[in-house]
């Protein structure tokens with residue numbers, strides 16, 4: 001597996017490329033132009049600038065997360081074609097700097113959803129938490145809480161300007177059923193996948209987080225069946241998956257190792273993290289160690305290893321340790337993710353038994 005690290009860019013991340021170089025085994029940077037809102041044009045000069053920063057430190061630029069999909073595409077408005085044209089333009093430009101995988105999601109309105117960003121764990125660290133009962137009918141409360149918690153750090157999918165229009169957005173999605181959202185995804189894929197094939201860039205859809213509908217909004221990437229349906233809709237290998245164990249693991253009914261064994265040849269990017277799911281359905285993010293949560297991380301790594309997985313991997317969210325929450329993006333501190341890298345590589349190397357499996 002090819003270990004990577006998500007970096008939010010110069011001046012937009014408390015962690016620098018020089019910090020990342022000191023984490024053993026990290027070969028690539030997962031990047032994006034984080035100031036771009038969905039549907040905006042990505043200029044070649046800006047792309048080149050970030051790619052140069054990354055390669056100058058010896059990292060690969062192969063994975064971009066995310067190029068966000070405009071709501072008009074998800075809703076299926078006539079204006080979607082113009083936004084798909086812009087998306088295609090970005091794909092072509094990214095190919096020029098060696099990008100091989102684009103991670104994106106198709107969640108209406110929100111990206112990942114939590115009710116608390118700094119919930120204390122028994123060991124004194126803190127992490128992102130989801131309390132089912134705290135998700136009421138009114139999403140405004142939750143949005144305000146998340147944006148306040150993020151402070152000066154921007155979070156993809158949580159753009160304050162867009163969320164200021166929350167009522168308008170919810171109204172626009174009022175008629176978008178699960179089937180309609182799926183059809184709109186299919187329409188999007190049918191237009192972009194031929195360009196991806198030409199440009200040798202694989203699309204990797206990220207699962208919905210949590211893996212169930214919230215606030216009455218449909219969610220279509222949440223289980224073995226829903227994923228199979230998407231992969232079958234456009235059967236090219238360029239229509240692939242980001243397999244996020246934290247997102248899918250929020251629903252204990254998802255048998256994650258079995259899903260990896262089934263989908264491995266369409267998984268282009270693996271997000272590996274652990275969550276602890278409580279009996280009432282609440283969940284909290286915990287260390288990567290299998291025993292600390294509900295996700296059997298060693299078994300996950302084994303499922304990849306057994307299939308000779310050569311794709312990109314990253315630790316996803318981490319806990320906030322040693323007081324770092326005062327100055328890091330929620331879920332994206334340095335310490336727990338670095339521990340996660342070492343744990344994942346440790347399991348992988350022990351499975352390889354010195355045979356040097358990459």
Ligand code: CS2
Pocket residue numbers: 065066103104105111112156157206209244271316317331
């Ligand atoms: C990420 C997602 O932080 C995370 O959970 O894995 O936010 C992911 O970047 C997006 O859903 C991809 O568009």
Ligand code: MN
Pocket residue numbers: 206244246247271316
């Ligand atoms: Mn993820």
